[in-house]
Amino acid sequence: MAAAERGWCLRELLRCFHSLFFPGLIVCGVLCVCLLIVLWGIRLLLQRKKKSGSASKTGKNQTVIAFFHPYCNAGGGGERVLWCALRALQKKYPEAVYVVYTGDADVSGQQILEGAFRRFNIRLTCPVKFVLLRKRYLVEDSLYPHFTLLGQSLGSIFLGWEALMQCVPDVYIDSMGYAFTLPLFKYLGGCRVGSYVHYPTISTDMLSVVKNQNVGFNNAAFITRNPFLSKVKLIYYYLFAFIYGLAGSCSDVVMVNSSWTLNHILSLWKVGNCTNIVYPPCDVQTFLDIPLHKEKTTSGHLLVSIGQFRPEKNHPLQIRAFAKLLNKKEAESLPPLKLVLIGGCRNQDDELRVNQLRRLSEDLGVQEDVEFKINTPFDELKNYLSEATVGLHTMWNEHFGIGIVECMAAGTIVLAHNSGGPKLDIVVPHQGERTGFLAESEEDYAETMAHILSMSAEKRLQIRNNARASRL
Numbered sequence: 255m256a257a258a259e260r261g262w263c264l265r266e267l268l269r270c271f272h273s274l275f276f277p278g279l280i281v282c283g284v285l286c287v288c289l290l291i292v293l294w295g296i297r298l299l300l301q302r303k304k305k306s307g308s309a310s311k312t313g314k315n316q317t318v319i320a321f322f323h324p325y326c327n328a329g330g331g332g333e334r335v336l337w338c339a340l341r342a343l344q345k346k347y348p349e350a351v352y353v354v355y356t357g358d359a360d361v362s363g364q365q366i367l368e369g370a371f372r373r374f375n376i377r378l379t380c381p382v383k384f385v386l387l388r389k390r391y392l393v394e395d396s397l398y399p400h401f402t403l404l405g406q407s408l409g410s411i412f413l414g415w416e417a418l419m420q421c422v423p424d425v426y427i428d429s430m431g432y433a434f435t436l437p438l439f440k441y442l443g444g445c446r447v448g449s450y451v452h453y454p455t456i457s458t459d460m461l462s463v464v465k466n467q468n469v470g471f472n473n474a475a476f477i478t479r480n481p482f483l484s485k486v487k488l489i490y491y492y493l494f495a496f497i498y499g500l501a502g503s504c505s506d507v508v509m510v511n512s513s514w515t516l517n518h519i520l521s522l523w524k525v526g527n528c529t530n531i532v533y534p535p536c537d538v539q540t541f542l543d544i545p546l547h548k549e550k551t552t553s554g555h556l557l558v559s560i561g562q563f564r565p566e567k568n569h570p571l572q573i574r575a576f577a578k579l580l581n582k583k584e585a586e587s588l589p590p591l592k593l594v595l596i597g598g599c600r601n602q603d604d605e606l607r608v609n610q611l612r613r614l615s616e617d618l619g620v621q622e623d624v625e626f627k628i629n630t631p632f633d634e635l636k637n638y639l640s641e642a643t644v645g646l647h648t649m650w651n652e653h654f655g656i657g658i659v660e661c662m663a664a665g666t667i668v669l670a671h672n673s674g675g676p677k678l679d680i681v682v683p684h685q686g687e688r689t690g691f692l693a694e695s696e697e698d699y700a701e702t703m704a705h706i707l708s709m710s711a712e713k714r715l716q717i718r719n720n721a722r723a724s725r726l
Contacts, residue, residue: 320423329598357390538663554590560657575699684724
């Protein structure tokens with residue numbers, strides 16, 4: 255009897271689903287058609303807006319080239335790429351109109367340009383129009399304590415919409431890695447779209463970290479300890495990687511900054527026919543006037559680090575390794591040592607991170623030997639590199655590493671992480687000779703620093719010469 259009742263209920267349920275299937279299908283189809291009509295209407299409105307906004311005073315249409323770079327006033331390598339790209343395009347196409355979408359509301363356009371000259375020694379040849387984005391907070395990682403990748407990506411769509419509503423360009427270039435804005439500008443804005451990828455939003459290395467349940471800055475310990483949570487996060491990452499690949503594949507032109515980034519973008523975006531490596535601009539000529547024929551300091555050894563104060567740069571590793579170095583017996587026979595961390599702060603989160611690093615140095619008892627330089631002018635940066643013996647870099651899977659190249663050009667012996675761009679493209683042998691050093695753990699860094707500092711001046715000079723020659 256019970257089996258018969260269950261069979262009757264199942265038949266009724268199937269009959270209900272069958273009766274609702276075709277009406278539901280029709281409703282879904284109608285909604286899709288309505289959505290397409292709305293999107294097509296938005297595209298037409300934006301096209302009209304673009305035509306009315308691109309006419310110059312002479313009545314001729316001017317090509318509008320826009321860069322999406324919400325943090326254009328920051329002092330990192332991505333910003334150097336932005337200003338060099340703008341300068342190069344302005345020299346080749348001086349008649350075009352250039353736009354930068356920025357969220358830097360606390361400074362004027364003129365101050366942004368002055369900052370680019372002060373930090374990077376880059377001056378543009380033509381005017382630039384800055385379009386202010388008020389909703390930059392939507393891409394702040396602090397807004398999304400969980401599902402950060404998804405939250406920031408969705409936030410970038412809303413931020414991109416704000417940008418598109420203010421200015422519809424002919425050519426749109428994402429120079430910060432917000433791939434989810436690409437379909438928006440291509441299909442609604444009718445723009446030709448390109449992207450310069452510094453670092454993929456998600457990479458196969460990130461997938462392997464979660465799959466192998468390894469702790470990292472993007473994989474909390476409580477997740478690694480729970481097999482179920484690890485599997486859920488892995489599924490989330492795979493789905494996100496798939497959607498990220500679809501968004502990136504909208505690009506008409508893709509430029510990546512290193513062999514490491516190229517491998518990941520080819521795997522995720524699958525647009526090899528329009529993807530090329532364009533190494534970041536490194537102003538090595540500026541550092542060639544630093545003499546290499548003598549040791550850089552007589553009063554002690556200076557160790558420097560160049561990089562924005564972001565979590566992935568792993569500055570705590572530098573301080574801990576430096577503290578271990580000071581505790582080594584080998585350090586007793588060395589001149590005084592000092593570590594200087596030079597980098598840019600984008601926002602309050604970065605400033606808080608610097609304060610945490612200060613506290614870490616105090617906890618380790620090395621606060622007197624560690625110094626922080628925030629948003630340092632270019633001339634001061636160059637002066638530090640001219641005096642430094644060792645240049646530290648500790649980011650795992652750094653996409654390229656402009657700071658590393660600058661250190662090598664200045665004749666500073668580089669000690670970088672044994673992964674990513676430094677391993678594949680930068681700290682590689684030149685004519686069979688060593689150009690720098692690679693390490694991974696705190697102990698590796700401390701031991702390698704001790705080894706470099708204990709080498710003879712002649713041996714260090716040979717490595718410095720090799721490093722500079724490899725950058726020319």
